[in-house]
Every structure is written in C-alpha cells, then in structure tokens.
Amino acid sequence: MNRIAPTAACIIALGLTVSACSPAGSTSADSGGKDGKATITFLTFETPNLDAEYWDAAISRAEKKVPGVTVKKLVSPSTDRTSYAKQLLASGQFPDAMIAVSPSGFAESGQLAAFSDAELKDYTFPHSNPIGGKVYQLPHNTQPTPLVYYSKAKFKKAGIDAPPRTYSELLADSAKLQKAGINPFVVGGGGKDAFAASYLWTALVGTDVYKKTPDWMTQRRANKVKFSDPQFRSATGKFVDLVKKGYVDKAGLSRDYASTEKAFLSGKGAMYPMGTWFATAADKSAMKDDLGVFPFPTDDGSIAVPSYTGGGISVNARSKHLDLAKKFALAFNADKANLDAVVKSDGAIIAEKGYTPPSGMGPVYDATVKVYDDAVKADGIVNAFLVETGDDSLLPGMVDKSYAFAQDIIAGRKNAEQVGKAMDDEWAKADTK
Structure with missing residues (x-):
C-alpha cells in the first residue's frame, strides 16, 4: 500500500480536505486509452465472493455499453476501500469511479459528482443516503x-x-x-x-x-x-x-x-x-x-x-472524463448480467425497479x-x-x-x-x- 508522506499531513478526519493540497482528478485520464479511447480508473475491492474474475467480467460487460471508454481497474489492498480512496485522493490519484466507497466527507468537500433525478429514476429507493439533499452513490443494493x-x-x-x-x-x-x-x-x-x-x-x-x-x-x-x-x-x-x-x-x-x-x-x-x-x-x-x-x-x-441501501458507484467530480465516468457507472449498475453475478456471488438484494433475481439460488440466500x-x-x-x-x-x-x-x-x-x-x-x- 503506497503512502505519500508529504500529502498525508493534508488529511484531516477522513482525509477530505486535500482538495487544497493535491490534485484530485484522474491521473490516467491525461492520456488516451487504447484505440484512441479515453481511459478512466475504477476502484474496486476483492473478497472471497467478489474475486478478480468477477470484477474483470463485470467491467468488460459495462465497458462495451459505453463507446469511447477504456476502464483501468484499481484494486483496494483491503476490503476497507474507503481508506484506500483517501490515500489515492491525498496523492492526486483519486479514481474516476469507485464502488462501495462511503461518500461521506468526499461529497461535502466537492470530490464527488451528484446524480440527477433522471439518472436515479430506475432505482427503488432513489434518494437513499442523501448528503446535503443530493445523492452521490448509486443506491442499487440493499444489505x-x-x-x-x-x-x-x-x-x-x-x-x-x-x-x-x-x-x-x-x-x-x-x-x-x-x-x-x-x-x-x-x-x-x-x-x-x-x-x-x-x-x-x-x-x-x-x-x-x-x-x-x-x-x-x-x-x-x-x-x-x-x-x-x-x-x-x-x-x-x-x-x-x-x-x-x-x-x-x-x-x-x-x-x-x-x-x-x-x-x-x-x-x-x-x-x-x-x-x-x-x-x-x-x-x-x-x-x-x-x-x-x-x-x-x-x-x-x-x-x-x-x-x-447504496453500495453502487460514485464518480469523481473532477474527472477529466466526467460524462463517460457517469455513463460507465450507470451502465455497470444497470447491467442484468452484472446484477445477477453480484446476487450469485455476494447475496445482494437488488434495489432496482423490475429486477428479478436469478432462479436456483441456494437455501441460505432464500x-x-x-x-x-x-x-x-x-x-x-x-x-x-x-x-x-x-x-x-x-x-x-x-x-x-x-x-x-x-x-x-x-x-x-x-x-x-x-x-x-x-x-x-x-x-x-x-x-x-
């Protein structure tokens, strides 16, 4: 886990006052991706249920639904992805998109982009966990x-x-x-x-x-x-x-x-x-x-x-490809195969309108x-x-x-x-x- 000592002193509480200390935009977005596509970074985490194979397949499915984007996966070194996101922010490497990272603090300091009512229209509880009346994390999963x-x-x-x-x-x-x-x-x-x-x-x-x-x-x-x-x-x-x-x-x-x-x-x-x-x-x-x-x-x-209810993707408000990052977030959390995979892998209770879980789930899930x-x-x-x-x-x-x-x-x-x-x-x- 890389720590940048000079910027660590800028972190107060959740490390969310660093906007004045270091750049918060995506580092990968400065250059184009393969085939001239824009590259965005996506912070994930791995568990015994959600392993590398799950994330690679899920990212690939969503990536195909957003023309012009290439996604670079970042993996938190522990399940505490929020703490890792703080470190990335402090070192000027805040990802373009991140999943299941607590938005508290990040949102208040202007690091995250809010989702509009139109973008949230397909969610069962669209206004879950508002911060200052706005929603900064897609509320796709009830746990x-x-x-x-x-x-x-x-x-x-x-x-x-x-x-x-x-x-x-x-x-x-x-x-x-x-x-x-x-x-x-x-x-x-x-x-x-x-x-x-x-x-x-x-x-x-x-x-x-x-x-x-x-x-x-x-x-x-x-x-x-x-x-x-x-x-x-x-x-x-x-x-x-x-x-x-x-x-x-x-x-x-x-x-x-x-x-x-x-x-x-x-x-x-x-x-x-x-x-x-x-x-x-x-x-x-x-x-x-x-x-x-x-x-x-x-x-x-x-x-x-x-x-x-939350757990979905949040987006870096200062991403150089903010529109593409949002489109990727919405595509990732709306993809039926992705939702089925997270239900099968992680016991999710999906909070999206019209979603039906896959048949044949086990007795403990039921x-x-x-x-x-x-x-x-x-x-x-x-x-x-x-x-x-x-x-x-x-x-x-x-x-x-x-x-x-x-x-x-x-x-x-x-x-x-x-x-x-x-x-x-x-x-x-x-x-x-």
Whole structure:
C-alpha cells in the first residue's frame, strides 16, 4: 500500500480536505486509452465472493455499453476501500469511479459528482443516503447488516429448538451453547478487516436505539443526544456484557474477514453476525443445509433489521472524463448480467425497479431474503449503525475510530461508559462546523 508522506499531513478526519493540497482528478485520464479511447480508473475491492474474475467480467460487460471508454481497474489492498480512496485522493490519484466507497466527507468537500433525478429514476429507493439533499452513490443494493446466521445442528446439540425471538431468549440460548461446550458467537476484526468486530454493536444499536428513536443520529448531529446518554450507553453495555459472559470469541480479533468466514463454516461457533453477502458463501459450503438465519432479537420480540441501501458507484467530480465516468457507472449498475453475478456471488438484494433475481439460488440466500421481506412487511427496517452514509451518519473519520472501539470492547479494554465518552470526544474533534 503506497503512502505519500508529504500529502498525508493534508488529511484531516477522513482525509477530505486535500482538495487544497493535491490534485484530485484522474491521473490516467491525461492520456488516451487504447484505440484512441479515453481511459478512466475504477476502484474496486476483492473478497472471497467478489474475486478478480468477477470484477474483470463485470467491467468488460459495462465497458462495451459505453463507446469511447477504456476502464483501468484499481484494486483496494483491503476490503476497507474507503481508506484506500483517501490515500489515492491525498496523492492526486483519486479514481474516476469507485464502488462501495462511503461518500461521506468526499461529497461535502466537492470530490464527488451528484446524480440527477433522471439518472436515479430506475432505482427503488432513489434518494437513499442523501448528503446535503443530493445523492452521490448509486443506491442499487440493499444489505441487511447484520443478520445472525446459525448452525441448526449446534442449536440442537445445546437443546435449542428454534432461534431466539427476544433478547432474553438469546442470552438463555447463549448460556446453553456455552454449557454444551459450543462457542456462541464467531466474530472477526483482525488486521485490515477491523469492521468485522463491530457487527454485534451495529445490531444492538439497531434494536435498542434506532428502533426506538429512528432519527437518533440526526439528533446527534444537532447535539440533542450523546453517545454517553443512557439509551446509547445501554446498547453498548449489552455488547460489553456479551463479551464479559464469554459469549463472544475473542480469537476473532486475530482473524481477517476471510478467516472469520472460514472459522464459522468450519464449526468454530454456533452464531455468526454478518451481512447478507455471507449467504452465497454459505450456499457454496458443505454446511448450507445446516444453516439458518434470524434477525438479531429485540427485548420485546418486535423486528429490527439494520439495513443499508447504496453500495453502487460514485464518480469523481473532477474527472477529466466526467460524462463517460457517469455513463460507465450507470451502465455497470444497470447491467442484468452484472446484477445477477453480484446476487450469485455476494447475496445482494437488488434495489432496482423490475429486477428479478436469478432462479436456483441456494437455501441460505432464500432464507435471508425472507427475513428481509418479513422485516419490510413488519415496518422493521432501521438504519445500520457504522454502515449508514449521508446526512444521518457519523461524522467523517468516526467510523474507523468506532471499529477500534469495537475491538477494544471485545478485547476487554473498554466498558460502555468509556466508549461513550470516547465517541463523544471523537465527535467533538470531527465536528468542524
């Protein structure tokens, strides 16, 4: 991972004040591509589900639909593509297009181009995650994050007949699993994939904060509530309590994302809080018929499923080929073969009008979609803490700090009061208004 020391000092919070420090336009766009075509750069990332073969094929299909453009693929060295985008911006190599990069901070500093209503007309939730009332990322994919995937065989071994519906049932089931010698929760968060340590926290904020106060983060931006207030501190306290009871596998702090997925699929624990992209990996595994899924339980048994709709392509506002970059973004996210591929590879729930997923998806994906559909019918969709972007998200720079706090909780280094205070302190540093 290349770091440019002279420009690093220009980065504040999310590294998004660099517009005054270094050029933000595409470097590749200065010269023509092959056959006289314009070259644009496209930042992607690779996971076990979305590998190089997937990206190469998807890019090729979209490229053919935009005459006059050649696409140069850039690959983030980790799944934290937002941090990598910051580095590229700081070194004057901000890509022309980028996928699944949080637009927060980039948009406010003028680095991203907004999409018009006409460009968003085919999306189910066209105004998802607005920043200053404008949309900077194509909202093509809804991802409940997290749901809880579990081993039916391990539940049965512990004497559990059905997944828990209330939080008290979850605690009782976790105690039964522990007594049976089974680790209740498999988590990750090691090395470059710190985000995976945070999903129990995301779930608990969803059930205990956002379910009861949907505009809580908007209120935080207005300084009407704080992370150290009782409601948020209580949700964080439940996370701390799960760790103290020994229900969370601390070994996860040494595992990256791929290793965590492998740990769960190899039987290292009973439950796995993870986003819906896990469903396709599960359906490719030997465990597919043993796996079930349920929403993280609330105290009263009502449904609260943290979800995020976005994940599409954003475009560099200063690209030398802005029009072509936008056309490529729209073509990439509208291509049926691309959408089918991401559903098959990454368990996507596509949020585009008229889209029908491919037939023959596996049992875990089908069960995942049912949980989401049931939540929609029950008006149980809430924002996903640490995943949301836009006007009701954390301030720039705070997501990475929060991942570190989640790691601190799992490691036993911080309690709820300490985390609440630290979050408020970080908020004060990030609030530059």
